[in-house]
Amino acid sequence: MIPFFLRVAHAFLAKALNAFTVLFAAATLCFVVLQLTPGDPVLAILGGGSVNATPETLAVARHEYGLDRPLPVQYGLYLTRLAQGQFGNSFSQHMPVVDVLRSQAPPTLELMAAAFIVAWLFALLSTVPTVRRRWFGPVASSLETISAGLPPFWLGLLLLWAFSFEFGLFPPAGTRGVLSIVLPALALGIPLGGFLAQVTRESFDLALDEPCVLTARARGMDERAVRLRHVLRHALLPGVDLSAWGIGALVGNAVAIEMIFSRKGIGRELFLAVSGHDMPLVAGIILFIAAIYIIAGFLADLLRRLIDPRLKALHS
Amino acid sequence: MSALPDPVLHVEDLSVSFATPRGHTVAVQNLSFTLKPGQVVALVGESGSGKSVTARSIIGLTGAGGHVSARRLSLGDDDLRDLPERRWRDIRGRRIGMVLQDALVALDPLRPVGREIAESLAVHRRGTAKERTRKVLELLEQVGIREPDLRARQRPDELSGGLRQRALIASAIAMSPSLLIADEPTTALDPTVQAQILDLFSSLRDRGTGLLLISHDLGFVAKLADEIIVLEHGKVVEQGPAARILTAPKHPYTITLLEADPSRHPARPVAPEPTGDSLLEARDLSFIRKGPDGVIRPIISDVTLTLRRGRTLGLIGESGSGKTTTSRIIAGLLQPDTGTVSFRGEPWVAAGAQPVPERMRRPRRRFMALIYQDPLSSFDPRWTVFDILSDALSAAGEPKANHTDRIGELLERVRLPCSIARRRPGGISGGQRQRVAIARAVAVKPDLLICDEPVSALDVSVQAQVLDLLEELQRDFGLACLFISHDMGVIRRMCDDVVVMQEGRIIEVGTAADVLIRPRHSFTQSLLTAATKLSASLPVVA
Numbered sequence: 106m107i108p109f110f111l112r113v114a115h116a117f118l119a120k121a122l123n124a125f126t127v128l129f130a131a132a133t134l135c136f137v138v139l140q141l142t143p144g145d146p147v148l149a150i151l152g153g154g155s156v157n158a159t160p161e162t163l164a165v166a167r168h169e170y171g172l173d174r175p176l177p178v179q180y181g182l183y184l185t186r187l188a189q190g191q192f193g194n195s196f197s198q199h200m201p202v203v204d205v206l207r208s209q210a211p212p213t214l215e216l217m218a219a220a221f222i223v224a225w226l227f228a229l230l231s232t233v234p235t236v237r238r239r240w241f242g243p244v245a246s247s248l249e250t251i252s253a254g255l256p257p258f259w260l261g262l263l264l265l266w267a268f269s270f271e272f273g274l275f276p277p278a279g280t281r282g283v284l285s286i287v288l289p290a291l292a293l294g295i296p297l298g299g300f301l302a303q304v305t306r307e308s309f310d311l312a313l314d315e316p317c318v319l320t321a322r323a324r325g326m327d328e329r330a331v332r333l334r335h336v337l338r339h340a341l342l343p344g345v346d347l348s349a350w351g352i353g354a355l356v357g358n359a360v361a362i363e364m365i366f367s368r369k370g371i372g373r374e375l376f377l378a379v380s381g382h383d384m385p386l387v388a389g390i391i392l393f394i395a396a397i398y399i400i401a402g403f404l405a406d407l408l409r410r411l412i413d414p415r416l417k418a419l420h421s
Numbered sequence: 422m423s424a425l426p427d428p429v430l431h432v433e434d435l436s437v438s439f440a441t442p443r444g445h446t447v448a449v450q451n452l453s454f455t456l457k458p459g460q461v462v463a464l465v466g467e468s469g470s471g472k473s474v475t476a477r478s479i480i481g482l483t484g485a486g487g488h489v490s491a492r493r494l495s496l497g498d499d500d501l502r503d504l505p506e507r508r509w510r511d512i513r514g515r516r517i518g519m520v521l522q523d524a525l526v527a528l529d530p531l532r533p534v535g536r537e538i539a540e541s542l543a544v545h546r547r548g549t550a551k552e553r554t555r556k557v558l559e560l561l562e563q564v565g566i567r568e569p570d571l572r573a574r575q576r577p578d579e580l581s582g583g584l585r586q587r588a589l590i591a592s593a594i595a596m597s598p599s600l601l602i603a604d605e606p607t608t609a610l611d612p613t614v615q616a617q618i619l620d621l622f623s624s625l626r627d628r629g630t631g632l633l634l635i636s637h638d639l640g641f642v643a644k645l646a647d648e649i650i651v652l653e654h655g656k657v658v659e660q661g662p663a664a665r666i667l668t669a670p671k672h673p674y675t676i677t678l679l680e681a682d683p684s685r686h687p688a689r690p691v692a693p694e695p696t697g698d699s700l701l702e703a704r705d706l707s708f709i710r711k712g713p714d715g716v717i718r719p720i721i722s723d724v725t726l727t728l729r730r731g732r733t734l735g736l737i738g739e740s741g742s743g744k745t746t747t748s749r750i751i752a753g754l755l756q757p758d759t760g761t762v763s764f765r766g767e768p769w770v771a772a773g774a775q776p777v778p779e780r781m782r783r784p785r786r787r788f789m790a791l792i793y794q795d796p797l798s799s800f801d802p803r804w805t806v807f808d809i810l811s812d813a814l815s816a817a818g819e820p821k822a823n824h825t826d827r828i829g830e831l832l833e834r835v836r837l838p839c840s841i842a843r844r845r846p847g848g849i850s851g852g853q854r855q856r857v858a859i860a861r862a863v864a865v866k867p868d869l870l871i872c873d874e875p876v877s878a879l880d881v882s883v884q885a886q887v888l889d890l891l892e893e894l895q896r897d898f899g900l901a902c903l904f905i906s907h908d909m910g911v912i913r914r915m916c917d918d919v920v921v922m923q924e925g926r927i928i929e930v931g932t933a934a935d936v937l938i939r940p941r942h943s944f945t946q947s948l949l950t951a952a953t954k955l956s957a958s959l960p961v962v963a
Contacts (some may be wrong), residue, residue: 236487316521317529322482323521324513324541324592327506334540338531413531415578 124399131395132187135388136180139379146382147172150196181237197378202389205374210393212280213363213370216293217355219286222296224351227252228301228344233332236309237367246306253299258361261292265365278367293358296349304343304383312339324328338412352401357392428516428599430456430479430631433493436472436479436777440486448474448487449655454648458599461622461632461665462640465678466652467880468851472635475652476602476817479633480517481509496600497514514655516546518593522605523584528577534588535573539812541595564621583614592620600631607641611739616951619644637880639678644954651675664823681881683888683910687808689733689917691934700868700936701728701751701769701899706760707925708746719924720746724760728869730837733902735916736932736946737909743925744905748871751903752791753782763870764789790862794874796854801847804957806832806857811862813845817865831860835890852883856890863894870902876911913937922943 141145147167167173171182185191190204232248235241268288270275276285312318313336321335359372371390378386410416437449440615450473450782456462464472478489479657488542494501496516504512513519521527528537535557561569564587586606591667593601603622626632636642642649646663651674659672659746670676672759678721680686707722721743728734736744749755751762753770762770765785768777782828800809808961811821820829832839835856855875874886875891888911895902911931912919919936921929921944929942940946 316523316527319477320519320521320527320589320592321529321540322536323480323513323519325510325512325544326540330544331528336528395559414576415530 120403124308124352127399128185128392128395131391132184132388135391138184139382139384139411140176142379142382144382146170146196146384148382161268168246170180183388187388191391192389195378195383195386197381197383197386201321202385205386206371206389206393209369209371209374211373212368213356213359214397215288216286216359216362216368216370217352219290220293220297220355221348221351223290224298224301225344225348227295227298228305229337230307231298231302232340237313238307245302248304249299249302252295253297253303255299256321257292257296257358258365260295261289261362261365264288264292280369282317284367285366289362289368292365293355296358297354300351301347304347308343309336309340309355312336315339341412342409345405345412349398349402349405353398426897427958428458428497428631430517430600430633431493431495432456432479432836433491435475435478435489435491435494437483437490438476438488440488440682445488447655449478449652449861452650452652452657454660455650456600456631456633458629458631460647461625461626461645461650462650463634463636463646464650464652465636465642466637467637467678469654471650471655472637472652474602476519476604476633476635479602480507480513480519482513492843494645501578511545511954514541514593514598515596516598516600517700518596518598519657520593520601520603520606522607524582524589524859525577528585528589528592528754530577531735533576534580534585534592535554538573538588538595541592547596556595557591560595561588562766563589564588564594566591566881570827581614582610583617586614587621594625596631599629600633602633604634604635605637606634608636611951612909613739613947613951616954619954633646638682639667639881640682649679649910654821677882679902681885682907683881683884683914685889685912686885686910688937688963689933691932698730700730701745701762701764703727703751703770704752704760705711705764706747706762706772708743708750708755709758719925721750721922724922724925724927726920726927726930728901728903730868730901731895731899732917733904733915735912736903736905736917736922737912737919738922739948740907742922744922745873746925747922748873748903748905750873753777753786753791769940785845787865788868790864790865790867790870792858792875793856793874794878796858797846800854800857802845802847805843805845806849809846809857809861810842813861813864831864834863834894835860850883851879855879855883855887859887859890861948863898863900864899867903870900871905872902874907877906877908884911891915897952909937909949921948 139340147163147170150166150170151162164173171179174182194200195202195205198205213347231245235245265277265366268274275288276282278344279285315336318331318335321331326334359370360376361372364368364376371393375387377383378390387401432455433453435449435452436447438445438447452475454462464475466543468471474483474487477483478487479494479501481501482621483489490500491502496512499508499512501512501685528534533552537548538557538560542548542556543550547553548556557573558569561572561727566584566587572580572588572641577588577890580588589605606622607618610618619641622632622634626645632645634642634645634741643663649659649661649663649666650657651659651666651672651880653674659666659670659675659767665678666675670679703724703726706724708720709717710720711717724743724747726734732877737745746755750757750770756776757770757772759772760770761768761772767781767785768784769785771777804812807828810831811824814824814827815821828842829839832842837853837860838855841853841857842850846857849857858875872891876887879887891902892915894900902915904912904915916933919931919933920927921942923944929936929940929945936945940949
């Protein structure tokens, strides 16, 4: 028999290796993409295209940042620095990348958390009471399909126009205060909620036919208790799996939403960094996002085992 | 709890129909019976005969689109027709309990069984949470579960088949309902467990519970029922006192059901002593795996057996005894941890560092065919029957040009209409599917047929037909057969030799006549006792 701690260590190592691979792939992709995008990084370092730099200044800067070395060497140096935790300085902001992340990440994380709550609230409220109900079912189902198809940036513009400009209920821009997060969270959360609701609706419908549901009804349980205490738990897994993917989608869409609502955040920062060829900042943000992704996957895994304890028995 | 007035269930002219896109389908027609406390009424019939629908309509859970009508449907003084949902909830669980077929899914598989039982009490607001916890333990003890403290905290998948079925029954009788509906309560269980559940039901009856017992198995019903109702396609074909129906059945369908019981079929004639050359030899097979609790234990150990040409070897034992694992190793689908298998005189499976490479096995694969319990999951659902058989013929090296003719022959052989070739497995009945599986198996002209519970999922009358067919094909093609079943009746009917397994080991080997009539090992004796207990009360039809 293998001792318990060895099994835990094994599982942990496997997870860590997995996480490392993802981070490595993200760093590499990031390097490749920045090499492929047009524009000269040296110009970016010196302060953008408007600077009239002499060829000599350019050559000096190029040498100073190691940009005149062969690509494989640049790639090697880049990985070495990342591995040592040196994210370097942002070219465009002239401050350490870590500091940029420290100030920009919290608003984005708040936004994602809020959007995530919106998404799950929408998904649950739209499915649990309506699945297999004569009128509400089809109506809620169409609503979910429409929501899932809405592009967040478009929904964001619509919300902005309606609730900020027409009714003036929410501030149109900024990162200050609870109210400022409502519209962007809705714009991000509603489409994701549509997806979550679609998969939850299907699994909920299947779970309603489980024999244990009939047993529960035969006990004299009312419909609401049957749905909440038995069916829901059986129906949650696909949505939880999709949520891990959803985190990725949220980060991607946050870029557009933060631009539209002029919010602080790494989405907006990423957009600026890419257009400004700010290699260190792009790498820092991408790795940060990859880390969020890994943590989300890990949490989803934990949650799945909490919901379905049989999984633990299978995987150990 | 105050005494309930006259808890008698009266059912008169109950009819249930369902609205479908193609109009109304009648599920049950004009069913009448009376169920008193301490009495057992049995509804018997094959799948689709309307038994389960009847059970559900009696507790008001007919399902979507269902329409129930009756001249009388009452429990004591309460008219159950058009009862509002609120009143129904008060009756369900408290006055009528219900037990479904398979406790693995009939109890919520995500929760410990103790919580399920407590829920039966909580729904009817019985006691405080603390009192309920104590009551749960009492109930578990009442249904004969030892260590109730431990069992209450386990999920259905952590309990054995017998324990979880008992837990399910405990959850149904938690509120001491005067009536209990049991829908196929033992169908998926081993005979020893079936016998235990049978005992539990009879003690419930003796304590005054009225039982509506639903089953396709007349043998099971015979032990308990006072009255038997035989249903075919929703119509009552025969109804009367159990003793009369079992000894003097009038309707041909009842007679078919009685005769289809494999234990009433004459045993296979004693075959001459095994002289044929051995087709397959398995030596010292063992297979070790880590259990769900992380403890490594052998699934099978030191299994040695020989299959000779033209003979049938039965593999018997309770579920979890390693029968299927053994058959999968023999089929070359699972690599054992020790031991060897040779097939047609050459190595087929070898444990250890030098396994037999698949390329050496492939030319001989076609001489071995498999039939599973559930053919539906072994077919590609998008393929037609023609595609399935054509694929098997290609594997046997039959040129494409001959396929249409050969498939026609095969379907005729297994007595299926040619028109079925265009259908998909999802659209045909269970019996027809198993015939397609048999046709696919014999299409490759094998020497050896491995049948893993080939008829357990089928209705008894269909079972009899499929067994007849297997017997005939075996005779005509001289097939050797490895036959796995938990049903002693089926084994007695089909097998020349028998191997008994318990907890992964072979405990008894011999000819079927010897082992089944004069078992030496105490475990074999208890298996057979349980089996006879279930069917002994059926008189043999001359």
